[in-house]
Amino acid sequence: MRLLFEARPQPSQLAVWLGPVCATLATLVIGFIVFEAFGKNPITAFNAFFVQPVSTRYGVAELLLKATPLMMIATGLAIGYRANVWNIGAEGQLTLGALAGGGLALFVGDADWPAAILLPAMFITGAVAGMAWAGIPAWLRTRFNANEILTSLMLVYVATLLLSWLVHGPWRDPEGYNFPQSKLFTDNALLPNLVPDTRLNVGFLLALVIVALAWLFVRRHIVGFEMRVAGLAPAAANYAGISARRNIWLGMLAGGACAGLAGVGEAAGPIGQLLPSMSPGYGFAAIIVAFVGRLHPLGIALASMLMSLLYLGGESAQMNLALPSAVTGLFQGSLLFLLLAADVFVNYRLRILRATPAAA
C-alpha cells in the first residue's frame, strides 16, 4: 500500500474557503491538548481564552482595536504577495510610520493645529515614511536583484533601533523620569474615539476603507489583475508585457504605506506617544493574517479579527489562568502551519494505492 498526492485539476472554490475554517478548528483541537497538558480544564481555559475577552462591550472594542493594524498591514502586504513580492518587513515600516507621524505630532503639537488638519497630516507623513522604508528593498531588488525577503526583514531591526535611539535620546520626554519615551501627544494629535468609554478609535474606519480600496484594486483594476498574473505565472506576465519592476515597486510600496498608516494609528491611538516598541509584532502577525485571509481583502478582514482574538485571549490566559504568554505565539504558529497543511489538501487529493492486479 502506498500513499500518493494527486494534483486536483481545479480545486473547488468551496474547499479554498473551507481550508482556513478547518485550520482554525484544528488549531482549537491543538489548544485543547495544550490546555490539557498544562493541567487546566479545557472548558474553563477556552472560556478564558476565547469567550471572556469578547464578553463585554469593552472587550469587543478591544478586539476591533487590535484588529485595526493587522487589517491595514495584511491588506497592504497581500497586494505584494499576490505578485510574488515578499515584503516581510512590515514591522519596520510600521515603526517608521509611527516615528514620522508621531514626530510630526511632537513638533507641531504646541502650535495648536486643528485635529482635522494635524491627523491627516500625520497619516500622510507616516504612509510616506513607511513607503520610503519599503522603497529601500524595492530599489535593491530592482537595481541589484537583492532578495527583498532578507533586506526588508533586516530593515526591521534598523527601524527599531532608530526609534529606540530617538526615544532614549533627542526625543525623550524631559519630564518623563528618564523613561525612554516621548512626551504625550497633545489632544489634537489623538484619534477621536468611536465608541464612548472604550479605546476604539476612527483608525478602525480607516482600516475598513483600506480593505474596500484594496478589494477594488485587486478585483476590478487592471493593474491589480496584472499583478496577480505576475504572481501566478511570471513568464506569462513577461509575455503580456507586464513590467516586473513596476510590480515590485507597487507591491512593496503598498505594504509600506499600509504599515506606515498602521504605525500612526497605534501612535495616535491606544499609545498616544512614542515608545521604544510601537507594536507587539503586528507587522509579523499580519503576514499570517494575509495568508489565513487567502490574500483576499474580505478574508483578511475576518482573519484579522481571529488574530486579534488570539492576542486578547493570550493576555486573558496570562491573567486568569497563569499560562505563559508564549501560548499566543503557539496558537499563531499552529494556525499558520495548519493552514499550509490544509492548502495541500485543497490542491491535492490523497489517494491510497493498493497493489494492482498487474503487480501480482
Next chain:
Amino acid sequence: MLPPASSDASPPASAPRLELRGITKRYPGVLANDRIDLDVLPSEIHAVLGENGAGKSTLMKVIYGIVKPDAGTIRWEGEQIHIANPAQARKRGIGMVFQHFSLFDTLTVAENIRLAVNDVEPKLLPARITEVSERYGLALDPARHVHTMSVGERQRVEIVRCLLQEPRVLIMDEPTSVLTPQAVLRLFETLRTLAAEGCSILYISHKLDEIRSLCDRATVLRAGRVTGQCDPRRESSASLAKMMIGGELPHPRHREARAGPSALVVDALDVRADDPFGTTLRAISLDVHAGEIVGIAGVSGNGQKELLAALSGERTIRRAEAIRLCGTAAGRLGAFARRALGLAFVPEERLGRGAVPEMSLADNALLTTRTEDLVAHGFIRAHGVRARAAKIIATYGVKATGPEAAARSLSGGNLQKFIVGREIGQQPKVLIAAQPTWGVDVGASAQIRQALIDLRDNGVAVLVISEELDELMEICDRLAVIAQGRLSAPKSVHETTAEEIGMLMAGARPAAGQHSAPVLV
C-alpha cells in the same frame, strides 16, 4: 549483441516477446489507457500511433516501470512479470529513449553514460561506447561535453546508453521530432540494424510517413483505446490518419499569396545569449510582408527562443532600428508597446506563458488585450471580458465548460486554439506564432493552420517558427532556416525542397573543432 533465440529457454521467435493485456490507467479526469492489449514480437519495429493525448506515452511508461497501471497484466516471454521501476525494466532488457533527453550538459558523454550504466568497468566504458557507436553508425566521442553537442548528437548518447545495456525491447518516444530529415534517415538505418539483430523496437510517433517507411506493424490508439492494428506499409497516410483521428484529415485551403508592403522588418539583429547554453543571434535580417506567411525552420536550440523574445519585446534591443513594426523602429519597445503597433504573438509554451494556468479563460482573454470593451479608465469590465472569452470559445470551437474554466483544465490543443483565437482577435497587422501546432492533435492542428492562412488572406503579415518542416512547407509562402543563431535568406517554398531545407538546418552547423563529428547530424 543478443543471444540467439534458441540458445536459452525463450519460446520460438514467433511468440511475442512482450504481451500487454487489459492495461488500464486512470488519471484525475481522464482515462489515459483503457484496457489496452499489445503484442511485441522479436525483431519487429512496432509503431504505436496516436494523436497527442491518445495514451501512447502513458502506455510506454507502464512498460518502462515509471507508471503503475490500475489494472492489466504484462507478460515477458510468456512469463507474467511486474515492473516496479525503470531499473527493473532495464534488467529485463527494456530500454527507453525519451523525447526529452535526460543528460547533464556539463558532463562528458562517458560521464553521462556512467551515471546510468553500472555493470561496465568505468575504465573500459569509453572503449565500449566507441565500439557500440561504431557498430551502429552512431559516431560519438566519449570525451566530448554534452553542451557542445547538437540535439541529434545528444539523442545518439541516449541511444548508445540504452544499447550498452543490451536491450531486447527498445522504446523510442517521438525520436524524430528534434532531428533534421537527414538525421532521421540515419536513425532509421540504425533501428533497422538493431531489429535485424533481434531487438524489438517500439516506435512512438504521430508522423505517418515515417511509420509507413520504417515499421512492420502498427497499433493505433485513440482516446486511450486501441482502435486498430495494421501493416503500415500497406496503408496510405490518409487511411492511417483516419484510424488515428476517427475521421478524414482536413486539408487547408491555400491560395497564392498577394504580398503587400513590409510589415515586419528585422535588420542585422544581434542578440547576445544571456545564459551559457543559449544561442547568440548574429546579423539576423528578415522581411515579412503583409499578406504572406514566412516560415522559419530549424532544429530547436538554434536561436529560435532568443529570436522570439527579441521579436515579441519580452527582450528589448538597444538598437531600435533593428526591428521595425509597420514602419516604426520598435527595438526598444516592450511587449505592450509592440502590441499597440499591431503585433500579436502566440508563444511556444501555452501553460505559464501564453496563458496563466490557474486563471479562468475570461481572465486569460484579458491577458494581452486592453480594448475599450474590456478595460475602461483602468477598470476591468467583467461583462465584456466574459463576452470576449465566450466569443473566442465559440469561434474556434474550444472545448471548455465556459469562460470560467481554468486554463489548466483544457487539453493542449484546445488551449492553443484559445490562445490563437485571442491573438487573432486583436486584429493584428503582424502575427508571430511559435510551434503553433506542437503537441496539438491533428484536427486542431488543421484548424489552427487554416486560421493562419485566413489571416494571411486578410492581409496580415504572418511569421511562423516551427520544427515541423511538413507544416511549414504546407502553409508558408517563403521559408528561411535558422541554424546556430544565423538565418538563411528566405526562399519561396515552390523553389525549394525539404531536402534543401534539411541541408541548411544541418549544414550551417560546422563540425566542432578538434572532434571528428560528421557535419550532418
